[in-house]
Amino acid sequence: MSPPNDAGPREWLHWLRTTDDEPVAIVRDVLSTAGWVVAIGLLLFAVSGVWPPMVAVESPSMEPHMSRTDLVFVMEEHRLAGDAARDGTGVVTYAAGERAGYEKFGSYGDVIIFRPDGESDRTPIIHRAHFWVEEGENWYDEANPEYVGGADDCGELAYCPAPHAGFITKGDNNGAYDQVGALALTGPVKPQWVVGTAEFRIPWLGWLRLQFAESPVDRPAPVRRSPAAGGPADGAVANLSAPA
Template identity: 60%
Template sequence: MEADEGPESGRGGSGAPSEGTDSWKLYVYDLLSSVVIVALIGGLLFTASGVWPPMVAVESGSMNPEMERGDLVYVMETERFAGPDAEAGVVTAAAGEENGYERFAAPGDVIVFEPGGDSRTTPIIHRAMFWVEAGENWYDRADESAVNGDSCREIRNCPAPHAGFITKGDANRGYDQVTQGRTGPVKPEWVIGTAELYVPYLGQIRLGV
């Protein structure tokens, strides 16, 4: 028996894989597995939402208290599962007050849109308040506390330069079209999608908080 052990030991010393090689292979396997899993999850989310990327990070506190800075929001194409009385796939707060449709503790859809239709700017996540037609004097339909003026002539984007949504952050005092110079009424083609759900704090990774 002793005579047989010598050669076996010699062969084992030169041919057996080292622990370092095994560890490296395991690391590569785990890395590739993680990439594949993330890709599959991303693909499933995209398939369901119809929007890429299907998740966006909240970058300000304008939608407090329901959405806070650093939350990660799942976005869906507007026409995919439109609510009742939707306009271009979006249920406004005005319509929601009448039919009882609510999202994130208030009437109407929360939309993600490109301000001014500029894809180079950071998208805004705000609530669609009501729809206006091109040339419409919408002052009388507005919440007096959300406009900075006593008549249509004294506020921005009134009459409406084109048809679209008047929007507002839940925590903001005024409508975006009144307080911000970078966007008029939000055209349907500027809308990336509707916010469907959110994961608290997960977006902080993307924001680098």
């Protein structure tokens, strides 16, 4: 039974918190759950400095260190940056990580989430930063020859000489750098394109989030490399919506 009409705010509040009236109890539970979700989200944001702080991996290009449906916690790259981070970027490359003994997700260097070519309407990518190039640099000799897609010199690489300074990136399960071949995913990744660094993953928890993502018709199709372009694996993408 509800309080009398002349009851004050305190009586009504007490009734709303304690009543067994089914419609009110359902609404109360929904609001309570929503409040906890918002509180947890705000706490994660405060820690990570990135919104949303969790991303769901959509493809296998970071296997075996990340798998499709993994939920990954993302940190703003300048927070807790490694000592070997590239100046002003907060990102440790594979090359610098190898020298410093810095590892993340089973290999050297940071795994970064970035917007390809800085375009906000394209699905973000989650790949490892391998090395840094300066504008105009011929980076062919610095590259691992296994990951240049069979190119014989700088002129056969899509982004060599480098059109601007940035990171050369690659999925751990891919056979070529993202900046190589006719199906190159992006130019050298500028620091301002970086959303953050991947810090840890929770297996399978991203599955639910992916079910509520856009339908396959609406979602940008993953880029598939031909063997000539450097390997069969998809470009790993991260769904940047908050997990359901």
